Each structure stands twice: as C-alpha cells, then as structure tokens.
Amino acid sequence: MLARMPAGAKAGLVLLHGRGGSSRDILSLLDHAALPDVAALAPEAPGNSWWPTSFLAPTAQMAPFVAAGMQSVAKAVARLRDSGLPADRIWLAGFSQGACLALECFARQQDWGQGGLAGVFGFSGGLVGTADHGTASPELMGHRDKAFDYPALTGKVWISVHERDPHIPLKRARDSARALKDAGAAVQLQVFPGAGHAVMREDIAALRGALNA
Template sequence: MHQEPLRTAGQPLATATKALILLHGRGGSPADILSLARHVHVPEFALLAPQATQNTWYPNSFLAPPAQNEPWLSDALAAVGRAVAEAEAAGISKENIYFLGFSQGACLTLEYVARHATRYGGVVAFTGGLIGDHLDAARYAGDFAGTPIFIGTSDPDFHVPVERVRASTKLLTGLGGAVTERIYPHMGHTISQEEIDVANSLIFK
C-alpha cells in the first residue's frame, strides 16, 4: 500500500536547494496539502507529497496501539522515507529537507522525524502528536540538533487530545528539537492563519 507515485510541485528537484515533504490528512490528498504551499514561504523549494492508499495513512486512531494500525503505519513511514530518499538522491541534504503535515499527516510527520531524528531544515505539525496508545521512548532515536519544530493545535480537538500534544513536545524536545507549541482555545480541527504566520516566522523564514 501507499505505493502511488509521489506528487511534486514547486521547483524541480534537479535545481532546488531545499525540499518540503507535505503529508495530507485522513480523507485528504496530495493536491489538498500542496495547495497549502501557496501560503507558506517556500518559493525556492521542491514540494513532494506522497499519496496514502484510499486517502488514509492508517485505519484507526493514532491513539490506538500501533499493532492495530499495522501494516499501514509501517508502510506510511516507508512512503515518507522514500520521499526523503528522493530528495537526497537529488543532492538535497537532510539539513535542507523540511516536513509539513495536517491532522493524520501531522501525526505521521512527527512519528517519522522522531524515529529518524537528525538535523532537518524544520518540521511543521498542524494538529498532531506522536503515534500510539502510549509514548515509548525506545521507539525514537537520534538528535535533532536544534531542528525547529512547530506544533499547533486546538483545545479541545476531537481527534488530537491536547495532553498528547504536550507529551509529544516533551519527547521531541528531549531528542534535541527546538519545539514551539501553540495551543489555541476552541480553534477547531483546521489550520488558522495565525498558525501559518507562526510557521513562516519560525520555520520558513
């Protein structure tokens, strides 16, 4: 699963100096998440958007035991890894690879980078947290070396409890991430202009 061709936009990989990997939410599509790129400051970036099979990266809640989301979750993480490998094959180093995801795609974004922590260009998670019924630090390894990470969410959010966002921030910070967490009262399950502005000022500056 998750074998659909990578959707690309922005600058050609062959000439781009930076790459942004965008991960859509449940029920979304690469076209949906790529449309968000018009609002962030990425004119010199190659944009890479994997496609989830049947528009869903994994079938159950991100708070379910990971085994209940297999093999979809492992395949989803592998799809992100292929996008990273494609950027690296074009000569773009990890320090110039950025990530952005919304909702289920934000959860997948955080889970991928935490399992492969290194110095990335930056990470944006619009409404997401690390995956699993509990957070097992043994799943995560590496050192973000100060990678800027932005997590924005609503309190409450029907899909993503604010407690998991805070726990994710703590774990990512422990891996060396420079995490900025913003919790917006009653924002709803969406992406606000304020979140976009924060992402632009912290990550895409």
C-alpha cells in the first residue's frame, strides 16, 4: 500500500487502481488533480487485479473477491482515521475495477465511524450489487441484473461512464446512480459521449473541487 501523508492534511483519500494497474499509477491522480495537501493511500490488488472476471459476473463468483477488496479498503480507511482524520473527511475513488470496488465499499458502509464517509468517485464504474436479479440482458453484455440492497447512506457520489464503454454498461452505471440516490446519497452521474474507458478531465475537476472544498 503506497501512501502520501502530508502533515496537517484536512482530507483523506483511498485510491483504487483498475485491472492491470498499480497503486503507483492511481496515486498519480493526486498530481493531476493538484491535491498536495490531501492524505492518500493506494492499496494494490494481488496480481494487479481485484477480481479475475467482469464485475457483472454472478454474485457467488464475485463475493470472495469483493470481500477481500473491502478488507483492503477498510485497512486504508482505518489508517487515515488513526492519522486524525474523521470519517466524514475521507473519500474513496477508483478507476474501472477500482471504481466498482470503491462504489461497492461506499454503498455497503462498513464501520467507518459516525456519519459515514464523505463520498466516493467511481471513474468508469458501477456497483457490483448484492444478489443476482432478473434475466440476462444485452444491455448488460449478456449478464443478469443485480439487486442493490444497501443501508441508508449520506455523502456525495460521482459516477462517470462513456455511452459505449467496453467494460461498464451504461445501464449498470445508471442503475447504480439510481440505487445510491434512493439510499440517500447525493449523486451525480456523468455520461460522456461516444466510446471510451478512461479518467476524463471532468473527473479530475470533480475530484479537485470536492477535496479542496
């Protein structure tokens, strides 16, 4: 787990890389977003992948990988809290697989502390979900819908996706935004035109704005 822990940090950030990425890669977002005064931790997945399949895979198949990823995130959040940051000044953010894991961790709300986390940024991501639901759909690349059974939430959520993302169906991103809003979070869904799968300048601007607030 790589860390940047500046003295006197007013906010904390747990950054999660995508498939084939690394903690060093994702930590560089701090430089792009010009956030030198934010304490950040970046866990690294075994083999640089949080899970070996699409996040759309059946719940039973995803469960052990999600659980392991959530443990890594919980350790990072605990370390930020031990540094003196309250839970409501700590954010999660990730790209691709890391975005999906960050969104799922935020939605499931582990014992983060009173009031919960400040929020989450899912760059090219969507919720993993809590149970299989419905039938296979072309809109989900031949996978089934998922149920989104989460506790009441507070905090802010940013989800971004391209209209034609090769890994994140637009339907899942929209369903994720709706589920988190229904749970009580303040949600912004950013849909980029065309095809793509990347962290965009609008993503960086949103991250900078939230953590500099």
